[in-house]
Amino acid sequence: MSVPLLEIRGLEAALVRPPHAPLLRGVDLTLDPGQVHGLVGESGAGKSTVGKAILGILPKAIAVTGGTIRFAGEDLLKMRPSRFFSLLGRDIALIPQDPMSALNPARRVGAQIADGLRLRRGMRGAKLREKVLSLLTEVQIADPEAVIARYPHELSGGMRQRVLIAAAFAVDPKLVIADEPTTALDVTVQKEVLRLIRRMQARHGTGVVFVTHDLGVVAQLCDQVTVLFEGRVVEQGATAAVLAQPAHAYTRALIEASPRHDRPDSGMRPIPEHIITALKAERVHGGEAADG
Ligand SMILES: Nc1ncnc2c1ncn2[C@@H]1O[C@H](COP(=O)(O)OP(=O)(O)OP(=O)(O)O)[C@@H](O)[C@H]1O
16 A cells, blocks of 8 residues: 555644644545645635645644644654655755745745755755756746846746746755745736746645645645534545535635625625624534534
8 A cells, every 4th residue: 555645633732822722623535645734724724834834833822632634654753853844945945825925025036946955865056056947947936047147026926926936846845845836926926926836846746734724726726625613524535526525614605705806806704693603502512512
C-alpha cells in the first residue's frame, strides 16, 4: 500500500491562553502525491490554522494540542527541528495570501527566487541565473531578463504572485500549501493565477493543500475537498461528488451562499441560521464542550 503524501489524523489546536478555546477539533485529511485538496469553509473555520500547523508557523497564541501530521509517513509534529527545517522550503513550500508582505521589498525579485535554489540545490552563477529565468518563463512572465532586476513594488499584484509561485515550485517541492493565494487579486487575474497553479502542480507532480473560502475555486482546481466548520470536518470527498451531491446541509448552504462567478460583485451570502444552529447542536451532542 502506498504511503499518502500527507496524512492528518485527529488534529486539534487551541488558544494558548485560558480558557483554551478549541480551534481545530479532530481534523482528518489525506492527500496523495500530485493531488490538489481544497480546504474550504467560512471565515474563522480554521482553514489557515490547518495550513500553518503543517508548516509549523502557527502564531504564538495558538498551539497544536493533539493529533498527527504525517508527511510521507513521518510525523511533522514529532520531528527533530533540524529535520523539520530541512524539509521546509525543499519538500514543503508555501504560496502565501499576500504577495507584497511575503516578498522582501528591499531585494530584487531574481535574488529572492534564487534563494531556495542556492540554499537547497547548491546552484550558483550562470546556471542559477538560467534556472531563475526559466522559472519566470514557466510562470508566464514576459521579459524575465528585465523582471529579475526589479523590486517587488515595481510589479503588479498578479506578477508578484507569479514570482511567489515560481519561488515555491523552484526546488520541486512534493507538497505546496496555498493559503488563499488569489484573494488579494482582481477577478480576471485570479483566474489566470489559478490556472497557473494547476498547470505548475500538474507539471511538477506536486501535492497541493489549497485553502479557500470559495467553492468556485475548489470546483476549478481541487481533486478532493474538505469542508470545515468551527474547526471540525463537516464533509469530505472527491470534489465532483461533493459539489454534485453534498451529503451535509451545511455544504449545500455553502454552495448556495458562494459568490457567483458570472456576477463577480455578488459576494458571499450568509448561511441560514437554522443550519448553523443544527451544526452547533451536533457538536454538543457529539460529546464536545459547548464552548460557543
Ligand atoms: N493570532 C491569532 N490569535 C488568536 N486567535 C487567532 C489567531 N489567528 C487565528 N485565530 C483564531 O483562530 C480561528 C481560526 O482562524 P483561521 O485563520 O484558521 O480561520 P480561516 O478559516 O482560515 O478563516 P479566514 O478565511 O478568515 O482566514 C478563528 O477563530 C480566529 O479568530
